[in-house]
Amino acid sequence: MSIYSTFGTNKELEKNGAWVEIDNHTRFLIARIGTVGCEYDKLLRVVTKPHRRAIENESISPELVTKITTETFAKTAVLNWQGVKDEEGNDIQFSKENAVKLLSDLPELADILITFARDFQNYRREQLEEDSKNFGTA
Numbered sequence: 428m429s430i431y432s433t434f435g436t437n438k439e440l441e442k443n444g445a446w447v448e449i450d451n452h453t454r455f456l457i458a459r460i461g462t463v464g465c466e467y468d469k470l471l472r473v474v475t476k477p478h479r480r481a482i483e484n485e486s487i488s489p490e491l492v493t494k495i496t497t498e499t500f501a502k503t504a505v506l507n508w509q510g511v512k513d514e515e516g517n518d519i520q521f522s523k524e525n526a527v528k529l530l531s532d533l534p535e536l537a538d539i540l541i542t543f544a545r546d547f548q549n550y551r552r553e554q555l556e557e558d559s560k561n562f563g564t565a
Contacts, residue, residue: 501526
C-alpha cells in the first residue's frame with residue numbers, strides 16, 4: 428500500500444461533502460474544514476477580524492468563540508441533511524438558517540460534525556467509492 432493511498436484525499440469529496448450517519452434515519456453532508464482555501468476558513472477569517480485584538484490577548488469569551496465557530500461551520504460546511512426532525516417529530520427542511528439554529532441548539536451535535544469535518548480519513552480517495560456503494564450516489 429502506498430503512502431498516497433493512506434493519506435491522499437479526494438479534493439472533490441472535501442469540497443462537495445461526505446455523508447456522516449448519526450443514526451439509522453439521520454445523516455448530514457459535510458464539507459471538509461481546515462484545508463487551505465476551504466469556505467469555512469475563508470469565512471472564519473472574515474467574521475473573526477473584528478475580534479482580532481481579543482483573540483490575540485486571549486480575552487475573547489469562550490461563548491463568543493463557540494457562537495462564531497458554530498455559525499461559520501453551519502453556513503459553510505453543512506451542505507445538506509436527511510431525516511432531521513424537530514422535537515415533535517416533524518421534518519426540518521435543510522437551509523443554512525436551519526443549520527445555524529440546529530447546531531446552536533444542539534452543541535453536542537455540532538461537536539460531532541466539526542470533528543468529522545476535520546478528520547481527513549473521512550475524505551480519503553477510497554471513501555468516495557465506499558459511499559457510492561453504501562448510498563447509491565457518488
